[in-house]
Each structure stands twice: as structure tokens, then as C-alpha cells.
Amino acid sequence: MKRTLIKHLLASSEYRASVLVAGWVRTRRDSKGGFSFLEISDGSAFSGLQVIVPGELENYESDVLRLTIGSAVAVEGELVESPGAGQSVEVHATRVTVYGFADPEEYPLQKKRISFEKLRDLAHLRARTNTFGAVARVRNALAYATHKFYQDRDFLYLHTPMITASDAEGAGEMFQVTTLDLAAPPRVDGEVDYSQDFFGRPTYLTVSGQLEAETYALALDRVYTFGPTFRAENSNTRRHLAEFWMIEPEMAFADLSDNADLAEDYVRYLFRYVLDACREDLEFFDKWVDNGLVARLESIASSDFRRITYTEAVDVLAKAPTSFEFPVSWGVDLQSEHERYLTEVAFEQPLIVVDYPKDIKAFYMRHNDDGRTVAAMDVLVPGVGEIVGGSQREERHDVLLESIEAKGLPVDDYWWYLDLRRFGSVPHSGFGLGFGRLVQFVTGMQNIRDVIPFPRTPNNAEF
């Protein structure tokens, strides 16, 4: 018999004489009336399936009464209306096959709630919990919706390299990639001789695919990347990972306003999609993790983002009836506390802040005509902070070259990036969205380590 996923049984309105399901036992409750209740989950839906196992089954004593949380079973039986309160349908088993028991003395998960901190030590098992199953389904839905959004808009999915020689934007410390013997590297004049390394030069894990994406945008018009990036920063916060996934669209013939439009459309599309596709999971998060989550997502999905300039933001902050740890004045970068005040207190909605001072932003951002700002934008959301960072890129060769030099960067390394401005240069724009932060915001999960299966942070690469 063909196996049916539990989500399809739960959605089924017609009762069936014979079904086959398989999954992991969540609970077993015995009735001395001579039968047992099993709750089985296969991860296909938030809810599990209730199974009634009659005592007459030949392996009832030998197997069924030994089933505990975490055991894996297959159940054949009749799908019927449930007289109980907690579910609309249930299966009356005619056969129960045990694939694997889970010794209750050893199995670390239990019916009671376990802290997220503890579950990080059990990352190989935590997907079996309600919360992490729901996170996995939501993360999957957001990934699918991302591709759908860009594909529907004629963006081309681009694979940028994970190993790179360029320190793209000075976006942080990089992990070095080498095949040299670290105990005894070859040396020339006391310095490590990288000409003998695998690539004949020092190489690193990428911190961003943006610069490479620009080369394709200036040929194929619209592209996006969706891949892993790496930062070797010793960051210990609930919003940072050493390895995280980023989505970076890049558009030719597009200015900062087009860029902001895209970011806003994209984020709202994702919220709308996941509200439809993962309703039960989101309602679970709303109830147990972050009260008001669903209403917040609904509200953001159906309202415009507020757009303000950096200069206006500084103005609002200067007049704020709050005292900040870091004083605000034009020219300083916005601190977390400032961003939070803007998005959580002053405006109480997602914000797009544009036109930052050029001195605090990356070299590739387009200089505005005012001579002191660049066409940068950050999307700020309540609770998570900066979720998107982007800009219109500097397309003028002389201005870009000047900017690289002004930032003290090695001009020679950017020869191919500068070439894009020598041959058929056009205005273009793009942004990066941290996928983990997106999942954080959509699920309400407090810690980014709990929205990716195996988080990489300083001192943590166990799995």
C-alpha cells in the first residue's frame, strides 16, 4: 500500500477503509479498556495523527506497549471520524510495524518543554520538536517563495563563488581557505609563500556575492543570488552567525528608488506567502513564541513601508524624548538603539532609510549630487533591526576609482570590477537580505541560532 503523509490525512474530508502512515511517536497513552492511543508525527504538518491501537493486535504486548516518544513506526488502518475533542480524524490500526525503538532512559527529548538553549546541544534531534519542525517548514516556504518571487519577475538565479580572493566590501573578517601545511608553511623572506598555495594566492570564504552578481546584472539585466556567506567576526549576539544565507538581487537600469520598491515588494510578498502556506505553524509561534505575530505579519504584508532619509532620521532621533547611550548627530552611523527607536517607537512599522553619509558606507555606493551622501538604503524592522542593506552602485568609473582610493583599498584587486564601468556602464542597484533574520522575524524566534538547522558561531561547529 502507498504511504500517505499525515498532512494529507488531516486535510481529508472523506474517511477511508485503509491507509498507511509512518512517523515518530510523540506520546502513547494506554487504556486498560484494552487499547492504546498513539500520536504520530511525520513532520508534514504541525499536528500529529492520533492512532487507536486495539489490544487484539498480535504484537500489542510485545511492541506497542513498549513504544515511547521518539520511536519510529508504520501504521496501517482505517481513517475514521474521531469522537475525541482534539482532532477531527483518527486511524484505527489494523497493523503496527516498529522500525526503531527509542530507549526512554536514553532518549533526550521528552513531552515536557525543553529550553531552546538545551536543544542547541541536541541539534541532531531538535527537528522532532514542535518548534523546530515548524521553523523548518517556514524556512522552506520562505526559500521557495524567494525563488518564485524572483523567477516570476524574470530574475536569473546566479551561483556566485564561495571561495574568493577579493575582500568584497570589507564586510568583516574573513575565513581563510588554504591547503598549505599550517604547522610548516613555505616561506619567502620570512613571509608565507602563497604562490605555493592551492590557488597561488591567499583565498577566503566569501562574505558577499554582490560584486560578482554585478557582472552578470550588467549583461543579463536582472539576477539574484541565494547562497551561504561567511563572516569570521567574533560576534556573540542573537542576530549573528558565522555562516549564514543571503539573498542578493542586482538590477541593471535601476536606481535607489527602484531598489527600495523591489525590497519592499519582496518582503511583503514573502509575508503574504507564508501566511497562506504555513498558517498552522505561524499560529503556533503566535501562541507560544511571540504573541501578536500573525497580526503583525498581516499588517506589514498589507501596508506600505515608510521611507525616510538618513537626515530626516537623525532629525527624529534628535527630537526624541528618550536619551540614547550614543548621542546622535549628522554623520554618525545609526546604532542599534537608534534603529530600534525609529522602527519600534517613532514609526512602529518597517522603515526604509536612504541616503547615508558617504564616509560611513561602502566604497561601491553611488555618490549623490549633494557631495556628502550616497544612495544607500537599509530596511529596518521591529525586533530584528536591519534586515536588508543595499544601494545604487557607483557606475561612474572616475568616481568609483576615487572612492576606492579614498577608502585605502587595493585598486589592483578591483580591476575587473572597474572594467564594468569602462565598458557599457549603466546605473544599477541591488541589496542583500539576511535569510536567517528574515526567518527570525517571520517566526518570532528570538535567537538566529534557532532558525537554521546547524548554526555556526564562535566555538560551535559540533554537528
Place this chain on the structure above:
RNA sequence: UCCGGGGUAGCUCAAUCGGCAGAGCAGCGGACUGUUAAUCCGUUGGUUGGGAGUUCAAGUCUCCCCCCCGGAGCCA
């Protein structure tokens, strides 16, 4: 990396002035029941993160180290 809070039974946490290391849950045994965080009775379970020191006596005080959490910085 900096600041603050932590690390005690499988899990979540108590432990007064330095004085016999405890509870709930889980597990195990039993009772009961169309149950659904089931309930009731009984019961097993400890190198108190690691190391050194002070003391008659250290979970508790001192020093060093490791790890976790929150905030900051960096950023997405």
C-alpha cells in the same frame, strides 16, 4: 572582543551566615481511565562545568580556565 547574568539529577530549577545536596517533571513499578501536557500511589537517580587555593568543613569564599545566555560593537 567588552559589559552583565549564569553552569547543581535525564530536563526545569531550589539550597538562608560556609554546616547531612532537595523539589517538580521524565524514567521505572503499580492503580485508574476514549485518552490528548492524562491523573493517583510508590521509587531509582549527583565527580554541584574543569583546575588550584582558604577552611575543622566549600554548591556557597578567592584565583585561573572552559562553556552558555542577554546587551554592546561589527553586520545581514
